[in-house]
Amino acid sequence: xxxxIIEQDKCDGCKNCSIACxxxxxxxPGSVYDLDMLDPKNEYRHNITGKRGGGYVPVFCRxxxxxxxxxxxxxxxxxxxxxxxVQYDEERCGSCFMCVMSCPYGNIxxxxxxxxxxxxxxxxxxxxxxxxxxxxxxxxxIHVEEVYxxxxx
Numbered sequence: 001x002x003x004x005i006i007e008q009d010k011c012d013g014c015k016n017c018s019i020a021c022x023x024x025x026x027x028x029p030g031s032v033y034d035l036d037m038l039d040p041k042n043e044y045r046h047n048i049t050g051k052r053g054g055g056y057v058p059v060f061c062r063x064x065x066x067x068x069x070x071x072x073x074x075x076x077x078x079x080x081x082x083x084x085x086v087q088y089d090e091e092r093c094g095s096c097f098m099c100v101m102s103c104p105y106g107n108i109x110x111x112x113x114x115x116x117x118x119x120x121x122x123x124x125x126x127x128x129x130x131x132x133x134x135x136x137x138x139x140x141x142i143h144v145e146e147v148y149x150x151x152x153x
Contacts, residue, residue: 001084003147004121004131006058010141011048013056018044020136024124040112045121046133047107058141060133061086061107061121069120072102085123093117 021044023032036042046060063085070078070086077093080086095116100108108120124131134142 001063001147002123002144003063003084004060004123004134005143005145006060007141007143008055008057010139011056011058012139012141013048013050014138015048016136016138017046017058017133017142018048020132021045021121024132043112043119045119047109059105059107060142061123062105063121063123068102068104069099069108072098074098086120087122087125088118088120090117 019032019035019037022037022042023035025045026035026042046058048056048058051057063080065084067078067080067086070080074096075092075094077089077091078086078099079089093116097110097118099118099120100110108118111117111119121131129135130144134144137143
């Protein structure tokens with residue numbers, strides 16, 4: 001199965017990955033040049049923070065081999081698919097946010113627009129291409145690797 005791999009030491013905090021994520025998940029079509037980055041509906045699905053002493057910490061969904069978020073989801077809104085990715089079904093979500101509390105990486109978050117659903121990486125829902133964040137990283141700090149399906153988180 002494919003997973004997004006982060007090489008933290010290469011990340012310079014440019015957030016091109018964040019803009020690419022917002023662009024690929026926006027509701028209305030358009031170019032990146034008219035993307036309203038302040039619109040809460042155009043939220044990106046990962047997090048990049050600065051760390052003490054310099055550098056950046058990119059946090060992306062790991063689509064874990066045994067995802068704790070899926071186990072905690074009482075409504076069945078989170079499921080591990082056949083391709084190994086954890087996908088979210090907004091229609092089934094009960095807004096309990098147990099997935100948010102159970103993610104050991106702090107990647108899943110409530111959405112800013114409504115506060116009633118979650119936002120998480122969906123691997124751009126395309127198995128044949130690399131996700132937008134990977135394609136947009138100028139430092140190649142983010143890449144996709146094929147990993148053993150039974151491997152650890």
